[in-house]
Amino acid sequence: MIVSTGATDRVTITEVGPRDGLQALSVWIPTDRKIRLVSDLVATGLHDLEVASFVNPARVPQMRDGRDVLSSVPRSPGVRYAALVPNLRGFQDAQLVSPDRIAVVTAASEVFQQRNMNSTIEASFQRIEQIVDAARGGPMRIRGYISTVTDCPYSGPVDPARVAVIAERLLSLGCHEVCLGETIGKGTVATVSRMLDAVLAVVPADRLGLHFHDTYGQALANIIPGLERGIRMIDSSLAGLGGCPFAPGAAGNVATEDVVYLLRGLGLAPSPAVDLERIAFIGESFCHEFGLTHQSKAGHALMRAVRPNSLGE
Ligand code: MG
Secondary structure, rough: OOOOOOOOOOOOOEEEEHHHHOOOOOOOHHHHHHHHHHHHHHOOOOOOOEEEEEEOOOOHHHHOOOOHHHHHHOOOOOOEEEEEOOOOHHHHHOOOOOOEEEEEEEEEHHHHHHHOOOOOOHHHHHHHHHHHHHHOOOEEEEEEEEEOEEEEOOEEEOOOHHHHHHHHHHHHHOOEEEEEEEOOOOHHHHHHHHHHHHHHHOHHHHEEEOOOOOOOHHHHHHHHHHHHHEEEEEEEEEOOOOOOOOOOOOEEEEEEEHHHHHHHHHHHOOOOOOOOOHHHHHHHHHHHHHHHOOOOOHHHHHHHHHHHHHHHO
């Protein structure tokens, strides 16, 4: 059962579409279109967005304009922008355009870390330590991501105890919060619950977030045990865009439209309110414009409700 502790007990959604949703697309999204996407999303009330990634542009060319995006998106009090930084060099690049938060990444699976980042988990911690040291005392929050928290595409099920150790270590290094990435969307309520229980034994719920994928249609279901356990930070992506270029078979991120619809029903939707219908419209328009597969069921349903004639297809 999901217990809300009152009117202020709401979920913070991090809209990751502009970064995670776009990073693997082969079609180039022009910089000004990325900026407009972010501006449009901010206008819906989504006020926490991951918009850039300071990775090697040869490796992720879609993200090569992160500096321009971050320096042009609308800034206002209460709106927070995050950027992924893989190493100290990325952090230094990011620092020039002042994201409110940076995301650093490691994995619970050694094999995934090897194939994804071409390094060991231990080496990833060394890089994270350098970043955290450089960021210390500055204004940026640091969120540590753990990939493959239930399943690895190469080595199979992941031991929950391992995830707990890594989460605890990220916090002890100086990360402000930890986000649990179910990278390939293979987890179920059972495996996610076991993983969460292990992590929550060492990390409080208010420092944890969820980053789930919908490959097997389980993402929304898997969010429920997190909400039941008091977790109130959730990553989602407009129209379910995204996936992981380094995780074979991984489908999109859980869709923002679907998550907002779920949270509305539970009385846990972000406050101030987000305009779900407007988000659905932006998702549909963006997918249509660039020929992308729209993966939000709530988004589809909302658009059909607005334009019933479009059912005649
Ligand atoms: Mg993702």
